[in-house]
Amino acid sequence: MSNIRIRKVRAILTAPAGINLIVVKVETNEPELYGLGCATFAYRELAVKCMVEDYLDPLLVGRDPADIEELWQLMNNNSYWRNGPVENNAISGVDMALWDIKGKMAKMPVYDLMGGKCRQAAAVYRHASGSTLEEVEESVRKWMDQKVRHIRVQWGMYGGKASGLNTPPGSSAGSYYCPDQYVRNTVKLMEHIRTNIGDEIELLHDTHERIPAIQAVQLAKEMEKFRLFFLEDILSPEQSSWFEMVRKNCTTPIAMGELFNNPKEWDYLIANRLIDFIRVHITQIGGVTPARKLAVLCEAFGVRTAWHGPGDVSPVGHMGNVHLDLACHNFGIQEWAGINDVLHEVFPGSPELKDGYAYANDKPGWGMDLNEELAAKYPCENKVTTWTQTRLPDGSLHTP
Ligand code: MG
Numbered sequence: 001m002s003n004i005r006i007r008k009v010r011a012i013l014t015a016p017a018g019i020n021l022i023v024v025k026v027e028t029n030e031p032e033l034y035g036l037g038c039a040t041f042a043y044r045e046l047a048v049k050c051m052v053e054d055y056l057d058p059l060l061v062g063r064d065p066a067d068i069e070e071l072w073q074l075m076n077n078n079s080y081w082r083n084g085p086v087e088n089n090a091i092s093g094v095d096m097a098l099w100d101i102k103g104k105m106a107k108m109p110v111y112d113l114m115g116g117k118c119r120q121a122a123a124v125y126r127h128a129s130g131s132t133l134e135e136v137e138e139s140v141r142k143w144m145d146q147k148v149r150h151i152r153v154q155w156g157m158y159g160g161k162a163s164g165l166n167t168p169p170g171s172s173a174g175s176y177y178c179p180d181q182y183v184r185n186t187v188k189l190m191e192h193i194r195t196n197i198g199d200e201i202e203l204l205h206d207t208h209e210r211i212p213a214i215q216a217v218q219l220a221k222e223m224e225k226f227r228l229f230f231l232e233d234i235l236s237p238e239q240s241s242w243f244e245m246v247r248k249n250c251t252t253p254i255a256m257g258e259l260f261n262n263p264k265e266w267d268y269l270i271a272n273r274l275i276d277f278i279r280v281h282i283t284q285i286g287g288v289t290p291a292r293k294l295a296v297l298c299e300a301f302g303v304r305t306a307w308h309g310p311g312d313v314s315p316v317g318h319m320g321n322v323h324l325d326l327a328c329h330n331f332g333i334q335e336w337a338g339i340n341d342v343l344h345e346v347f348p349g350s351p352e353l354k355d356g357y358a359y360a361n362d363k364p365g366w367g368m369d370l371n372e373e374l375a376a377k378y379p380c381e382n383k384v385t386t387w388t389q390t391r392l393p394d395g396s397l398h399t400p
Contacts, residue, residue: 004105005029006065009057009094011039011049014375016342020045021314021380023370024052024093026101028065033104035065036370037096038283038317041089043385051090055079060094066105068098072289083262088286095287096320096366103365110320110366114292114327121357122325124309124336125150125204125229131161133192140197147355150202150229150333155189156182158208158400159390171395175386178393179211183219190226202229204255204333209236209399210390217245220252229333230255230277230306236399237265243274255279258308266294270301277332281308288320295328304332311337315350319366322351322358334358346374 008027015021020042027034041048059078063071075091076082103110111117126148128139136153143151155161159177167176186205193203205228211219216234223231232255235242246254255277260266261284269275278298282291295305305328307321318339325331336358339350349368352359361367388400 001064002066002105003029004033004065006060006063009052009060009097011052011090011093012370012372012375013045013049013380014346014378015380016346016375016378017311017340019311021312022048022089022093023314023316024090024097025370026060026065026094026097028101033101035097035100035104036316036366036368037093037098037100037287038314038320039089039093040283040312040314040317041085042312043388044086045380046382047086048089048093051086052093056090056094065098065101068095068102068289071095071098072286076286085261085284088261089283092283092285092287095289096283096316099288099320100365107364109323109360109362109364110288111323111327111360114323117326118329119326119331121354121359122322122331122334123150124148124334124353124356124358125152125202126336126338127152127154129154129157131156133189136189137193137196140193140201144197144201149200149356150204152204152206152335153189153193154206155185158206159210160185162393165393167393167395172389172391174389174391174395174397175400176391176393177210179215183211183215183222186219187222190223190228194226199227203227204229204232206232207234209233209239209259213239213242216242217249220246220254221250223252224250228252232256232277232279233258240265240269243269244272247274253277255306258284260285263290263294267297270298270303273301273303275303277304277306279306279308279335281313282320282324283313283317284308288324291320291324292328295324295330299328299330302330304330306332307334309335309337313337315339315343315347316366316368316370318358319349319351319360319368322360323366325358326360342378346371346378
């Protein structure tokens with residue numbers, strides 16, 4: 001046991017790319033020794049900050065940062081009610097920071113603490129979209145020119161681009177779409193891309209749970225002939241029992257889980273081989289400690305990892321994904337939203353992308369830092385979230 005103790009736990013809010021990011025800094029009684037972790041819940045950033053600073057800091061100060069498993073269990077059980085998104089993101093921030101500290105103490109990158117690299121870099125998929133078939137094709141070709149081999153294609157954004165909707169007067173404002181139009185267009189899109197680009201690239205698609213369950217079964221069947229790498233989120237977590245029907249009807253590879261908070265949401269799907277890729281957002285399930293356990297569980301059942309990697313993950317969170325990708329044998333693919341120049345400046349040491357692969361550096365811990373002075377120049381904005389106010393043609397709300 002060392003004499004190192006946790007001195008302070010803080011949440012740092014910053015939005016260098018216009019998206020709210022939350023990073024936790026765990027400081028120790030050794031001034032140079034601290035860790036960083038991602039706690040990004042972009043739409044509830046003030047709640048996570050409160051959880052970290054008003055509840056976790058008093059719980060953790062004076063404890064040994066080396067005891068990651070003990071502290072994870074302590075945090076997870078401390079509020080009695082478990083597995084909520086605000087709490088899990090706050091726990092993730094601390095958990096990842098503790099892995100960073102352990103790596104710095106051991107003078108090893110985190111992937112070495114997890115058993116070492118089984119690949120040099122993580123293959124990524126990029127997003128291609130457009131408002132016409134030609135625009136999507138052009139976007140796909142741009143990524144292909146950059147040697148990206150896995151490309152997610154969307155005609156319009158989630159739920160497609162709605163046109164000519166007959167909505168009753170007086171309906172509320174929102175993000176309108178039509179599930180039938182979306183499904184028809186998605187089939188046309190895949191036909192277009194396979195006809196015009198061929199079989200050399202791996203195609204992915206995200207349904208974003210925007211269709212009724214039986215239509216999800218139909219879409220998965222229709223997609224079979226296009227040989228997708230995966231079809232994502234065809235069902236909401238609340239309707240995941242329908243995956244058995246999907247499996248009985250087709251062999252389209254299924255990716256699921258970015259909304260999961262609780263092990264009970266994934267264990268049945270994995271143990272019964274109802275999905276092919278686990279796609280959790282690692283901060284949303286409580287950090288790298290539970291994500292590593294989840295990856296090991298998946299390996300036993302032939303399920304691969306595809307950690308959620310959108311813009312509302314901090315570069316520290318992306319680094320956590322990449323270290324897991326390097327160390328887990330059953331890695332499948334890494335989503336890559338991109339880390340722009342400003343983010344690289346605010347977060348020196350962030351993962352780098354080259355020729356369709358994401359690379360970590362070989363410095364201890366996560367191998368990265370946070371320029372707090374610069375981060376403060378990009379304050380977060382706390383405003384009402386509108387994109388989640390998703391509505392069907394008759395004006396009623398649907399899950400986003
Ligand atoms: Mg998704």
